[in-house]
Amino acid sequence: MDMIEIKNLSFKYSQQDGQTFNDFNLKIKQGEWLAIIGHNGSGKSTLARLIDGLLAPSEGAIFIDGIKLTPENVWDVRSKIGMVFQNPDNQFVGANVEEDVAFGLENAAVSREQMLVRVKESLQRVNMWEFASHEPARLSGGQKQRVALAGVIALRPKIIILDEATSMLDPEGRKAVLDIIRELNHKEKLTVISITHDIDEASKAQRVVVLDDGKLIQDDKPEKVFSRGSDLVKIGLEPPFSEKLKGELESLGLVVPEDYLTEEGMINWLWELFSRQ
Template structure:
């Protein structure tokens, strides 16, 4: 089994002494090379988890361990070498005048030699299929292309953990699909731990494990298929069920014996085709 890379131990957080707790006694682990999805409605605490993991915030109670090091102000820069983060709006992360300059920025701050920087720029832009845009000004890119560059900029510092905090929220359906495919390819090729934070259940299909947040607490932790099987309960906590799950339920109610909870159209079609061959 892979070793633990991230640990949350009874973590609680609030944005002020008079404010309600945003997180309440949260405990979970993330393992090397694992894809973990954290989902929940707005205000459930999922984005606060991301900021705590990257040292943008610190818990009032409990502790967070990243790669054997406790997250605190004394070692925050060491933590940020291990944890990279991509936010909802990529424009907030751009600092360079060209795509190449932007990818180089984080490496320059870490004193990485020029030859190594050039090698990493080539490698990371190829990983997100943006090598043909290296001299393009970021503001000329589409939303999906900007997010690809933001991902490349983080990958260039060789993090062990990559966090995407609502990174597809501003994209159209085609852009979302492309980014999630890029993320899947990167996670496989780079062998890093990936954490995707979203309110969209359709984005968790490829994850190894899902944590569902509700009112600052862990509501459920399971594999995607098991999470998708709790449609009514998910609706009660404000999460939209993917269309494919709704369609599968309607088919079951119509007497069509779908054998399992489908995660995508391909699985549903395979089930229907198998049933057709048996009749």
């Protein structure tokens, strides 16, 4: 079943001459983790805001869980979607972590009894329950983003959109957030859309869409997309480290695998290669 279907979508900002999207089509299945990558200005974040109903298409239609998104039902449909943005500070409204996670539940008219249960469960899910009484401003960047994610989890959406949500985090914070997302995707079959220019983050997805100036130029499994590193360079994206390393090794005369390998895969291949010598 398609959780999201975008049909013949066109959109332009009022201050722009050309259209950001023109007759754009995309389907995302229930329980799928899709990464959308592209250079700055390629339309990634605009697409996320169109899916969430923050922007309205000039033509075409967007279906969320089988329901066509309209101005009349946008608030009801949006309840199916949770968004985590680049800067978690922009999402905080509570005096402490517990109150912040509860804020969205209060707006959704969840009973206090249920609210207390959901707040604790969601903070435990992201390993932040011990910080429930802390001020959000005193947390690290990774901790803040986990609290923002807890606020989304508490609302129990069917879709989570990460809009450059890990770009301001250090490697440890990024890994912690992505591990939580992977668990939600695998265990609860949440549909995940990762809007990113981070190739390593995108490699965690089941499917990768590459945008270039509002056009869908690649749509495939990560290993297929990233194995064509030269195509990514042409549109201003960095190939994965493992692909760059393969290129360097090839220039030194080594015969490298043709298939895409993650960093871990490259380490295993190099270990096997040199252990035979």
